[in-house]
Amino acid sequence: MGGTWTDNVFPETELVSGNLRLRAFGAGDVEDVRLACSDEEILRWLPLPRPYDLEAARGWCTDFSHHLRTSGDGIHWAITDRDSGRLLGTIGLKSTDWTAHVSEVGYWVAPWSRRQGVAVGATRTVAGWLLGECGFERLELRAATGNLASQAVAERAGFVREGVLRNAGHVHEGRVDLVAYSVIPADGLGLPKVEARTITD
Template identity: 35%
Template sequence: MPSLVTPVMSPGSINSSSQPSLPIDDDLLLRPWLSSDAGAVARVFQDRAIQFWHLRKADSEDEAQEWIEQWRSGWESESACHWAVVDVDGDRVLGRVSLQSIILVGGQAEISCWTTPESRGKGVCSRAVARVASWALEEAGFNRLELGHSTANVASCRIAEKTGFALEGVRRQALLHADGWHDMHLHARVHEA
């Protein structure tokens, strides 16, 4: 059955080249995840705030290693793009930012992020989100990025607002957390022609 629309991004738009590392100013770098990051991921997912908002915990480094392999395979399958947020030397993991649920035909993705407890409140997450959004909308060819978060997650709302993601509405009882159903804010940025 023929399509009536031309895809915004064709297959191969993402994985035709290696996943890029994206510098942020002179002190941060977004780079693909490495196997050696498993210990840092396992430690971060012991944090109660990470578990609450991201609904997961890592029981071992081996489990974190499996996640990293899944994150890395997302680039090849063009289903997701995951970056480690690291210091400029690339050694210390400060957080994660990703594009998930990619729909090539519509040039759409959902952005997700977290930072380590010691990196919070320092602009690390907002700078990483802004850099990935810029890459996605201005370089990679995406048309729309969505950022969703619990209405109770004030920090995520500030990041969305600070990085130009306009609030479009509230999705009622949209995500089940450990403490029950949460309403979710839906923010979005679109490519400006």
């Protein structure tokens, strides 16, 4: 891809690495997304609708996640098991700066898929694609200071802790400080080989 986009939009792309397949959301994901996003741990750290009902899940899977890509904000994937196709979580790029070639990664993992390395594997997959094939220069990750699980993902994925952004995030309980992490090509992480396939209409 070489880092050149005429319209500052990521093409719809499927990524495969290890036992994970990252693909666009669809109508078949609605019930699993509803179940996952009704989990208290996810709702604790993400400002999602509460309660998270079928309408919210359907809107995300069939409309909003796709609009975020076509708007130029980033790209969002359903993390699935490569063999079974079961939804394991989500990961996405957001707040993409197309001039500076910088983006931010965020994720959640469904309750039935935790403690299996899903978030770490998916984060490294996205980093490998973005910094490799896409030619980006920096990938950022932010986690609430109280969200120790997300910070552990960042560190296990090889991101460098840069400091604390005061009062920079918000959750249902109010404002929170965020720990800022990043990875750049010069870090030499040995990111995984990613099989990328562009989806065309």
